[in-house]
Amino acid sequence: MAASPALYTWHKIFSSEQEAKAQVALRQLLRLEVDGRTICLAHTAKGFFALDDACPHLGHSLSRGTTNYLNEVICPWHSYRFDLESGRECEYRTRNAVQHPIEFRDDGMYIGIRQQSLPAG
Numbered sequence: 001m002a003a004s005p006a007l008y009t010w011h012k013i014f015s016s017e018q019e020a021k022a023q024v025a026l027r028q029l030l031r032l033e034v035d036g037r038t039i040c041l042a043h044t045a046k047g048f049f050a051l052d053d054a055c056p057h058l059g060h061s062l063s064r065g066t067t068n069y070l071n072e073v074i075c076p077w078h079s080y081r082f083d084l085e086s087g088r089e090c091e092y093r094t095r096n097a098v099q100h101p102i103e104f105r106d107d108g109m110y111i112g113i114r115q116q117s118l119p120a121g
Contacts (some may be wrong), residue, residue, distance in 0.1 A: 001081075003017065008101065008112030011035055015108045020048060031063035037114045042084050046071050048102045049084035050111050056080075056095035064085065 011034050013019040015073035024030045024043040031053055032039040038053040040062040044060040051073065053063050067073055072081040072090060081090040085112040 007114060009035060009115055010103070010110045010112050012108045012110050013041070017104055018056065018107060020109045024048070027067050028105065029063045029067065032085055032111075033062065037112065037113060040073060041111075042067055042073055044071050044084060045069075046085070048101055048109065050100040051082060051087055052098040052100075055082075056089070056097055057093075062097070 013034065021043065024041060026043055026045065027088070028043055030041045030096060032041050040051050040053040042049045042051075044067050051062060053061050055062055055075040055077065057075065057078060058081050060075055062073050062075055062082070065074045065076040066081065068081070071084050073084055074081050080086065080094055082097040083090060085099070087097040091095050100114070105108045105111070
């Protein structure tokens with residue numbers, strides 16, 4: 001399901017899918033800084049996925065964790081598991097992680113950062 005462009009600010013993070021695969025090997029994680037946010041970028045057999053890098057439980061870096069065959073990232077601190085496609089915590093022990101959409105376009109790979117709502121006034 002494609003994310004609504006109006007809800008996101010899109011940031012180019014790689015010039016091509018080949019560059020992304022060269023920088024982030026299969027089953028690996030990469031920590032990125034995008035639009036003032038720290039992001040955990042995951043490369044799995046299902047593709048590329050992005051979550052906020054801080055585990056919702058205690059804030060530890062998800063990019064220091066691992067991925068598994070279920071397309072989850074596993075926090076290295078207390079082994080909380082988060083579905084990479086939705087950000088859902090798999091055992092309902094803590095809050096869900098913030099998920100960010102990834103798009104491949106003709107000119108590269110982009111990550112969408114949800115725009116903050118402006119207060120009415």
